[in-house]
Amino acid sequence: MSTIIENEGDCRDEHQHVEASEPADLLVCERTANIFRALGDVNRLRLLSLLAHREMCVTELTLVLRDNLPAISQRLKLLRAERLVRTRRQGKHVFYRLADSHIAELIANGLAHGEELD
Amino acid sequence: MSTIIENEGDCRDEHQHVEASEPADLLVCERTANIFRALGDVNRLRLLSLLAHREMCVTELTLVLRDNLPAISQRLKLLRAERLVRTRRQGKHVFYRLADSHIAELIANGLAHGEELD
DNA sequence: TTAACACTTGACCAATCCATCAACTGACGC
DNA sequence: GCGTCAGTTGATGGATTGGTCAAGTGTTAA
Secondary structure (H helix, E strand, C coil): CCCCCCCCCCHHHHHCCCCCCCCHHHHHHHHHHHHHHHHCCHHHHHHHHHHCCCCEEHHHHHHHHCCCHHHHHHHHHHHHHCCCEEEEEECCEEEEEECCHHHHHHHHHHHHHHHCCC | CCCCCCCCCCHHHHHCCCCCCCCHHHHHHHHHHHHHHHHCCHHHHHHHHHHCCCCEEHHHHHHHHCCCHHHHHHHHHHHHHCCCEEEEEECCEEEEEECCHHHHHHHHHHHHHHHCCC
């Protein structure tokens, strides 16, 4: 008999004590997954990493990212729908910024982890 | 003339100074986006939130999540490919745990943000 | 060596995502 | 009013994803 107890019968027997899984967590997971999904696209993340530095208008973003305006706008639309960014209109321009400091942290943490790989 | 200087001409004139965009960041963004994408699915995130507490084998995960084994295994396969989880075989069982503390933090931060919404 | 348990894998299909483009709105100057 | 710049929106279509299932591998006990 080894130190590792590995006996007969279905392994389910050992896991009978299925603790009444927290039902609230499901909602939290859904909302959190939605946020992560929004962050899980290179082009959207590049947008956000720029906005992490400072507020920028759409035209400026298209110049820095060298992409066309409707494409950028569609991505921003999704980020807005997920409440990751906020907007402010100033004359003809619409300025975008990160929604709050939590989002900024999340992005910073993610990028920090992405920097130290392989 | 208002306090907001909004004059004639293309707005690109004001953004000529397109700072030589950091090329390294693109790679970082790609890798980071991949991580976020892996986190951006409810079922996968539920798996990870369980593994954040403790190491668990696949059968135990299927019991807690009340899902079929191949489905869980497929999700774990993807998480393994993205290096978010590590495995350890013990007899017939394969135990999964989060890859490192960075991942654990990222998940914790995300869930914390998901908890405080609306 | 056979059987049973604990997974993993490949393949197929439905759903979902993302880029593109044309058409639209909104603000300003003339 | 009209035109122009700045940006948004809806629709379309191709690519990617995620669930499901049958068949596979690995380990252990008998």
